[in-house]
Amino acid sequence: MITLDQLVPANHLVRKMEAAIDLTFIFDLVKDIYSELGSPSIDPVILAKLTFIRFTLVIRSMHKAIEVVETNMAYRWFLGFGFHYKVPHYGNAHPLGIFSDQELPHKWKEMKGPCNDKDLFIPRFPSA
Numbered sequence: 001m002i003t004l005d006q007l008v009p010a011n012h013l014v015r016k017m018e019a020a021i022d023l024t025f026i027f028d029l030v031k032d033i034y035s036e037l038g039s040p041s042i043d044p045v046i047l048a049k050l051t052f053i054r055f056t057l058v059i060r061s062m063h064k065a066i067e068v069v070e071t072n073m074a075y076r077w078f079l080g081f082g083f084h085y086k087v088p089h090y091g092n093a094h095p096l097g098i099f100s101d102q103e104l105p106h107k108w109k110e111m112k113g114p115c116n117d118k119d120l121f122i123p124r125f126p127s128a
Contacts, residue, residue, distance in 0.1 A: 007073045014078035
């Protein structure tokens with residue numbers, strides 16, 4: 001049986017990004033706004049990684065980014081999704097809605113910093 005891990009080349013950009021970035025700091029940022037009650041929320045690290053995919057590929061909308069993730073095995077791997085995992089609906093995947101419009105460009109710079117330190121090209125935050 002083939003695994004998703006086998007389908008992603010060792011030199012693929014998502015493997016380099018996965019090795020370069022640590023987004024666990026996001027859990028501390030959202031601990032007060034994520035609830036234990038109700039329907040399970042989308043993991044905030046997945047939202048951050050979706051944002052990485054979106055901005056790295058210069059995809060203008062989260063809707064289109066979700067479409068790309070649904071069919072691209074490398075991006076599914078990067079997000080930690082398996083073959084049969086249902087990708088979140090784009091309406092539920094607001095790109096880092098935990099940050100205000102003023103904070104997002106600064107947080108983007110902070111998140112992509114380790115990638116730049118490892119010579120990975122990640123674009124600057126897209127202007128509207």
